[in-house]
Amino acid sequence: xxxxxxxxxxxxxxxxxxxxxxxxxxxxxxxxxxxxxxxxxxxxxxxxxxxxxxxxxxxxxxxxxxxxxxxxxxxxxxxxxxxxxxxxxxxxxxxxxxxxxxxxxxxxxxxxxxxxxxxxxxxxxxxxxxxxxxxxxxxxxxxxxxxxxxxxxxxxxxxxxxxxxxxxxxxxxxxxxxxxxxxxxxxxxxxxxxxxxxxxxxxxxxxxxxx
Numbered sequence: 001x002x003x004x005x006x007x008x009x010x011x012x013x014x015x016x017x018x019x020x021x022x023x024x025x026x027x028x029x030x031x032x033x034x035x036x037x038x039x040x041x042x043x044x045x046x047x048x049x050x051x052x053x054x055x056x057x058x059x060x061x062x063x064x065x066x067x068x069x070x071x072x073x074x075x076x077x078x079x080x081x082x083x084x085x086x087x088x089x090x091x092x093x094x095x096x097x098x099x100x101x102x103x104x105x106x107x108x109x110x111x112x113x114x115x116x117x118x119x120x121x122x123x124x125x126x127x128x129x130x131x132x133x134x135x136x137x138x139x140x141x142x143x144x145x146x147x148x149x150x151x152x153x154x155x156x157x158x159x160x161x162x163x164x165x166x167x168x169x170x171x172x173x174x175x176x177x178x179x180x181x182x183x184x185x186x187x188x189x190x191x192x193x194x195x196x197x198x199x200x201x202x203x204x205x206x207x208x209x210x211x
Contacts, residue, residue: 002035002093004204006195008211009040015047015066015077022085022148023069029146034208035093037198038085039191042077046165049073049139056166063161070139070149072126073169080157080177082191084198086150090142093202097142101126104151107197108136111153114193117181125170128153133176137168153194155179155187 009018018040025036046057046065049072056074057065063076077083090100105121108128112119112135119130128136136153156179167175178185199207 001205002203003206003208004199004202005034005036006207006209007036007038008209009038011041011079012043013040015042015045015064018042018085019066019068022087025087026143026146026148029087029089031089031092033089035089035204036087037195038087039195040083040085041079041081041187042083044076044078044161046074046076046161047139049075053169056169057164058166059164061164063164068139068149070141072137072139073167074165075137075139075152075168076161076165077152078157078161080155080179080187082153082155082187082194084150084153084194086140086147086198088147088202089145090147091145095202097140097147100142100147101138101140103201104138104198105136107194107201108151108153110201111190111194111197112178115178115182115185117178125168125173127168129173130176130181132172133174134167134170135176135178135181153178153190155185155190 126138154177
């Protein structure tokens with residue numbers, strides 16, 4: 001039996017605090033530690049991946065920039081965006097890094113389909129796209145067979161901060177939200193549906209919700 005603890009961290013969380021908590025959890029966990037999914041909406045922040053290039057930070061201004069140890073380039077987190085952090089034991093779930101990524105993408109595609117949005121991943125750049133616009137970003141790290149970091153899904157957020165960066169280093173890709181495409185979607189409505197898709201995709205038998 002596989003058990004998932006779903007932990008709601010609330011809104012306006014400070015990225016650095018959650019980042020450190022993920023690292024602490026991953027360092028301390030062992031073979032019997034239950035997998036966890038952390039959900040939050042961060043206070044406005046730009047995060048730079050391990051291979052992040054300074055030229056993709058065009059004009060961050062008053063929004064802080066935090067160096068992270070996830071994969072990928074620079075991205076933005078802010079209110080109205082669901083961020084999900086997947087602390088999974090890849091060996092126990094029988095996953096490779098590639099299948100971990102593909103399952104996240106498949107979960108988001110299935111969720112968007114329920115809202116009448118046709119979306120798809122791209123072979124050359126992780127994430128989920130609606131046409132030429134990116135609606136969900138992925139950035140992960142695996143250490144000792146355990147994953148952390150995860151996904152961000154644009155639900156109903158202010159997109160103007162994206163003009164201050166080159167999102168994910170993709171110069172010819174725009175950014176969109178579920179609310180733009182549906183005429184109205186909320187984080188409160190979308191989040192439990194996203195959890196359901198992830199639970200089904202990874203085949204968890206038991207889910208425990210923690211606030």
